[in-house]
Amino acid sequence: MMDWADANEFIELMDRAGLGIAETADLLGVHDRTVRRYRNGEHSRIDRLKIEKLREIANERCRDRQDGGFRFIDLFAGIGGLRRPFGEIGGRCVFTSEWDRFCKETYTANFPEPVDSEHEFVGDIRPYAENPGRVPTHDVLLAGFPCQPFSIAGVSKKNALGRPHGFLCNTQGTLFYDLAKILHHHRPPAFLLENVKNLERHDGGRTFATIMHVLQNELGYSVSTRVINSSSWVPQKRERIFIVGFRQETDFDFGKLAIPTGPGPTLGSILEPKVDPKYTLTAHLWNYLKEYKKKHSRVGNGFGYSLFGLDDVTRTLSARYYKDGSEILIRQRGRRPRRLTPRECACLMGFEKPGEEKFRIPVSDTQAYRQFGNAVVVPVVRAVAQLMKPHIVEILAREGGIPPASRESGILMPELAIAD
Numbered sequence: 001m002m003d004w005a006d007a008n009e010f011i012e013l014m015d016r017a018g019l020g021i022a023e024t025a026d027l028l029g030v031h032d033r034t035v036r037r038y039r040n041g042e043h044s045r046i047d048r049l050k051i052e053k054l055r056e057i058a059n060e061r062c063r064d065r066q067d068g069g070f071r072f073i074d075l076f077a078g079i080g081g082l083r084r085p086f087g088e089i090g091g092r093c094v095f096t097s098e099w100d101r102f103c104k105e106t107y108t109a110n111f112p113e114p115v116d117s118e119h120e121f122v123g124d125i126r127p128y129a130e131n132p133g134r135v136p137t138h139d140v141l142l143a144g145f146p147c148q149p150f151s152i153a154g155v156s157k158k159n160a161l162g163r164p165h166g167f168l169c170n171t172q173g174t175l176f177y178d179l180a181k182i183l184h185h186h187r188p189p190a191f192l193l194e195n196v197k198n199l200e201r202h203d204g205g206r207t208f209a210t211i212m213h214v215l216q217n218e219l220g221y222s223v224s225t226r227v228i229n230s231s232s233w234v235p236q237k238r239e240r241i242f243i244v245g246f247r248q249e250t251d252f253d254f255g256k257l258a259i260p261t262g263p264g265p266t267l268g269s270i271l272e273p274k275v276d277p278k279y280t281l282t283a284h285l286w287n288y289l290k291e292y293k294k295k296h297s298r299v300g301n302g303f304g305y306s307l308f309g310l311d312d313v314t315r316t317l318s319a320r321y322y323k324d325g326s327e328i329l330i331r332q333r334g335r336r337p338r339r340l341t342p343r344e345c346a347c348l349m350g351f352e353k354p355g356e357e358k359f360r361i362p363v364s365d366t367q368a369y370r371q372f373g374n375a376v377v378v379p380v381v382r383a384v385a386q387l388m389k390p391h392i393v394e395i396l397a398r399e400g401g402i403p404p405a406s407r408e409s410g411i412l413m414p415e416l417a418i419a420d
Contacts, residue, residue: 010046012040013054021185026133027057069335070392072140074096075125075179079106081351081376082142082194085385094118094136097125102367109360129178131235132185138320139396141191143179144376180214183221189395190388193243194376197227200241211243221245231313233260234350235267238316240376242384250391258383268310270354271330280338281329289326307331317348319373322366342368344395350378 014024021039025032030051037252038046074083075381077098087093093111095117098104104121113119117259120136128134183191200208215223223245246252281289293304305326308314314328317340321327333337342361344376346352349372361368 002038009051013051013057014039026052028053053318062233070139070396071137072142073135073138074183075141075143075206076145077107077142078103078144078375079351079371080111081349081378082192082381083111084351084378085382086140086142086192088104088382089385089389091140094138096121097123099123099125102363103371105362106360106368106371109362125175125182126178129181130180132265135186135335137180137186138188139190140392141179141183141186141188143191143317144194145179165358176211176214180219183215183219187400189247190217190392191243191245192223192381192384192388193245194201195243197239197241201225212231215243215245219245221247222249222252224252226257226382228384229266230258230350230380231375233264233349234377235265235270235313236315236317236348236377237313238377240381244384244388246391246395247253248395249392252388252391254387257387266311266312267308267314272341272344272354275338275341279326279341280332281336283336285324286336289324305329305337307337312322314348315405317345318372319370321345321373322369324345342372345369345372348372349375349379351375 021032021035025035028035030050047383069092071094072086072091073095074080074093075097077083077096078100083096096107096111098107098121104123108121113121118136122128179193199211202208212223212225215221223243225241225243227239227241230240232235242254244252244254245260289305296303303323305314307329309331316327320329321339326338330340340348342358342365345368346361347354347357351372363371
């Protein structure tokens with residue numbers, strides 16, 4: 001006589017193990033539709049043997065969490081600005097995706113993995129989104145998903161070229177949907193996404209509304225957002241939007257973010273005392289930049305270079321900095337201005353403190369400028385990670401320990417309305 005178990009127990013164990021529908025179906029040797037019916041309450045009784053197998057998997061994964069902290073994946077990883085703070089709060093990175101080979105070189109130089117590590121580093125995430133079971137089970141998903149389709153600069157460039165942007169773009173604009181497929185499959189307890197401030201305004205707000213609809217309504221996460229300016233941590237005005245989601249309701253509050261008080265740091269705090277003359281602008285380039293600025297001043301716009309001194313806070317460092325450095329030029333007494341050095345850019349982005357030289361820069365200056373210009377400001381992410389930590393710990397303890405006294409009935413696995 002077959003022994004039957006309750007569907008609520010099945011759902012509880014799936015959540016404890018951090019398993020999605022497809023992965024659960026594969027582990028139990030059943031069809032996806034069967035697992036979906038279990039979660040939707042269409043089958044009130046489930047084979048006890050399947051429950052016990054699921055319990056074994058959940059217990060194993062809970063032991064992994066206890067031994068090595070929570071597990072996270074790092075998508076569109078760049079040079080690891082999101083990874084470091086989450087490693088500091090007890091996370092273990094088990095999967096990284098970054099397509100740029102130069103970024104990968106810098107990332108691996110700063111986050112070396114043991115030969116026997118389970119960590120996998122891949123390039124294009126799209127094949128993994130098509131088969132998300134290939135992505136390891138994780139507790140937190142991190143993603144600085146590509147901002148070019150949504151940023152002011154990216155939109156202006158695509159408009160000039162007559163190309164589509166945002167969700168109409170058939171390359172980078174679809175990468176958010178690949179990210180969503182991984183979230184849908186694995187249902188991690190938490191995620192952190194980062195993008196440019198302009199994401200909120202792109203296409204009259206429709207792009208951001210679509211993203212929030214997918215995360216909240218289609219994936220069922222409790223989502224909070226905040227635009228954060230980095231100038232309280234580093235001498236740079238850099239505004240980025242951070243999107244935090246939890247699979248369960250929490251009292252997470254972005255208003256409690258620990259922002260340093262008092263005057264922020266100034267540029268003098270990160271400048272090197274001695275700099276190679278090669279970073280000083282040539283006479284030809286300096287004359288060109290001055291004439292360019294004069295031309296635009298005559299027609300009433302503000303295009304052109306920007307000069308900064310020791311007591312200043314800079315504009316946003318961009319990926320185009322390698323071209324002429326015009327957005328952040330450093331005054332030099334009696335000499336032409338100069339660019340920041342890559343090491344100063346590392347400090348401006350918070351990857352290291354002045355004088356440390358702990359962050360390895362194995363690439364050319366051109367590639368380093370591109371990488372830091374596309375990166376996140378590490379101390380800002382650190383503050384967000386520390387704010388998220390107790391909620392991550394609480395959810396994992398709740399799911400990995402004694403089941404709750406009561407489970408809210410009717411919590412179903414939402415169907416994702418994007419193409420599989």
